[in-house]
Amino acid sequence: MTEASRTLPPEALDAWAAALSERFGLSDGEVPISLILDLARDVANGVARPAAPLSAFVAGLVAGRAGGSQADVEAAVAIVTEMAKGWEA
Template identity: 45%
Template sequence: MHVLNEWTALACEELGIDPARVDRDRILDLTKEVAHGVARPAAPLTAYLLGLAQGSGTASEDAVARLITLAKNWECDSGAKLTDD
């Protein structure tokens, strides 16, 4: 995790983000659930969409939890998994 800590700090500095505002483990949980429950390419896209919502002030406090639940229930909700295509 040392490299991940260094990268997070460097990326935050580059983007002008306070690293204390980044819940790295929660975002990693989100992307893991989306990658496994929906499709691998959906994981970074979901993280980006969450960032857009957060930046525009439209992300609810429970947005990550709601997205994780959505990903865990994807196969049940959609009837099928997306392929990585």
């Protein structure tokens, strides 16, 4: 796999999210792509690049344990983003 083949254009990301949604029985809107990408960007810039996928996983885990609603997802992402913006290692 080349580096170029690992970069997804936006429509491919939408297709991947749709495939994940179908596989796991998620409905439209349950995969907030831009929210998660913004979270990853903020964590990568505020903490470290490898912290981005870990943070996305933790936000999802926290949201799921809180009930899994869209509001739960947004709240967990907001907390992680705020932590990343204030992070000083």
